[in-house]
Amino acid sequence: MEHGSTLLRDIVVYLAAAVVLVPLFVRFKLGAVLGYLAAGILIGPSVLGLVGNAEQTLQFAEFGIVLLLFVIGLELQPSRLWALRRDIFGLGLAQVLLCGLALTGLLLLLTSLTWEAALVVGLPLGLSSTALVMQLLNERQLAATPFGERSFAMLLFQDLSIVPMVTVVAALSRAPVANPEPGWMMAAKTVGALALLVLIGRYALPRLFRIIGSLGAREAFVAAALLCVMGSALLMASLGLSMALGAFVAGVMLAESPYRHALETDIEPFRGLMLGLFFIAIGMSLDLAVVAANGGLVIALVVGVLAVKATVIATLARSFGTDWRRAIKMGLLLAQGGEFGFVLFAEAERGLLITHQAAQLFGAVVTLSMALTPLLFRLAGRLLAVPDDGSGSRDGPESAGTAGHGGHVVLVGSGRVGQVIAQMLRARGQAITAIDLDAELIDITARFGNTVFWGDGTRLDILRTAGIETASALVFAIDGRWDPKAVLEPIQTEWPDLPIIARAFDRTHNIALRQAGVEQVVRETLDGAVAMGREVLTALGTPDTMIDAIEAEYRRRDLERLDLQLCSGDIMSGADTIIRGALDLDEAPDPASLGEIPPA
Structure with missing residues (x-):
């Protein structure tokens, strides 16, 4: 019971620190990450000492990075990943080697470390913080x-x-190690584990999500999403490999799955909370006593790490085609030390290559460099004045630049009506993001080469994941009655200028949609019923001109009655306009007079 109360108290402290400091830092445009780091420093052992055991908290919070890499993988289809191969294996390899070796030389100059110790510290310092960099990119919509x-x-x-x-x-x-594992064995295990994850993600996971999706059990779907992430992380961790890498591979394998948007939406809340806890734990791990005792060396190392990495990365980025301003900005963004440095410093300490005090010292260097990165990145954005959209630059491969959803139409419902709408939009060359809850329907449409994502398109979070922020229109083609006010009010509040076109189940649903502010409403049975009435009249031998006149008169009266009902809110309004007997119509009427519909 005492352990439970202590845990509850720690949770309250974490949440209180985040609630107080993060909005404050965001308010002064310093960024949420810096707010989390400051919260961790404040409540950690070095300042108030409200919570302890930063190492244990950091181990738990590393799942935030695992969830982050899974979400990133979901957004990277294999085709886009292949398009990035030159940057990954060319620029990435050069960055790791050159930064690691340059920092090894810096450590040999500034410290008394042997070359072995300098190498096992310099290489980890060459790594950057995936969690910090991706958070900054997402905050500025640059990812x-x-x-x-x-x-x-x-x-x-x-x-x-x-x-x-x-x-x-x-x-x-x-x-001394009893049975040291050779490097080739570890490499073989890595390749085998990745191959196993690819097979599971390609064949097993889509079937699992299809079964759960067809049952409509949302809680089970969330549990399956977490199982997917944690299972892939466990597989890699059991082999002594990177948990985050395993989650990333699982995400990439599901990137072309119709369940991608739903998975990303359900994982997002957990990712945000765990990443926040991760940054708090990083702040808690900063030992101010070590910093105070070695102030000059710590400052020199922080400045040296930032300067060396920024210079090397900017030069490499420029050599790969990035213009100088963006290259400098990229160098400052990636100049900090990374979270995996803590893991490798601990391995070096266990290998008797560095002392515990040295591991604490380099951990403080990593933490301080991470704390300075948001400020440096913001300063670079102001001084260099680089447009955020990347337009006009030669960054990245040509085919990877099509990542955005700009100008697409979000189509909710892919049944009988939705499929017709989709074909007409594709005929114009319009990009579509279709969403439906029917797993069987999604499989059927996939056989015809169409992609429909699984999810509830009336949920705001699903629509946001589907890219509604950049959509040119939102179309509701779902069957049956649904509450227009409950669904549309939050959408119209967030995106008041977004055109919305909706399918109405019947006349009363049409009125409800119009009253909710939807101007483009289509009654699903109106045109079909009119067409069928025309066929009946034709079968009875009615002349085409008379049929046209009857249709025009019916549509005029129907629209007039609908306007009266909309204005009064009474379904009985305009009942006298309903056709109840034969009309006195000429067989050759004036098309202009019959076709004219007075404005509402």
Whole structure:
């Protein structure tokens, strides 16, 4: 019971610190990440001491990075990942090697470390913080731009390089090991684990989500999404590999699945909370006593790390086609130390290559460099005045620049009506993001080469994940009655200028949609019923001119009655306009007079 109350108290402290400091830092445009770091420093052992055991908190909070990489993987289709191969394996490899070796030389100059110790510290310092960089890119909506994709390509190769770095630390270790594992064995396990994840993600997971989606059990779907992430992380962790890399591979395998938007929506709340906790734990791990005792060295190392990495990364980015202003901005964005540095410093300490005090010192360097990055990135944005959209630059591969959803139509409902609408839009060359809750229907449409994403399109979070912010129109083609006010009010509040076209189930639903502010409403049975009435009249031998006159008169009266009902709110309004007997119509009427419909 005492342990439970202590845990509850710690949770309250974490939440209170985040609630107080994060909005404050956002208000002064310093960024949420810096707010989380400041909250961790404040409540950590070095200041108020409200919570302790930062290492244990950090181990738990690393799941935030796992969830982040899974969400990133969901947004990276294999085709886009292939388009980034030059940046990943060319720019990424050069960045890891050059930054690691340059920082190794810096440590040999500034410290008394041996070359082995300097190497096992310099290589980890060459890594950047995936969590911090992606958070900053997402806050500024740069993740889907060529600038963001090139930055992410380097981060992805850094995650791949963790295994070789662990091998280097193990090879240089001075600690006696009973049965050391050869490097080729670790490499073989890595390839095997990745291949297994690819097979599971390609064949097993889509079937699992299809079964759960067809049952309509949303809680089970959320549980399955978390199981997917944690299972892939566990598989990699059991082999001593990067959990985040496993989650990323699982995400990429599901990137072309129709359940992608629903998965991203359900994972997002957990990702946000865990990432916030991760940054708090990073702040808690900062030992101010170590910083105070070695102030000059810490400052020199922080400045040296930031300067060396920014220079190397900017030069490499420029050599890969990025203009100088964006290259400098990219260098400052990736100049900090990364969260995996803490793991590799601990491995170096266990290998008797560095002391515990040295591990604490370099951990403080990483934390301070992370804390300075949001400020440096914001300053670079002001001084360099680089447009955020990446337009006019040569960043990244040409085919990767099509990541955005700009100008697409979000189509909710892909049944009988939705499929017709989709074909007409495609005939114009219009991009579509279709959403439906019927898993069987999604499979059927896939056989005809159409992609429909699984999810409830009346939910605001699903629509946001589907890219409604950049949509040119929103179409509701779902069957049956649905509450227009409950569904449309939050959408119209968030995006008041977004055109909305809706399918009405019947006359009363039509009126409700119009009253909710939807100007383009289509009654699903009206045109079909009119067409069928025309066929009946034709079968009875009615002349075409008379049929045209009857249809025009019916539509005029129907629209007049609908306007009266809309204005009065009474379904009985305009009842006298209903056709109840034969009309005195000429067989050759004036088309202009009969076709004219007075304005409402």
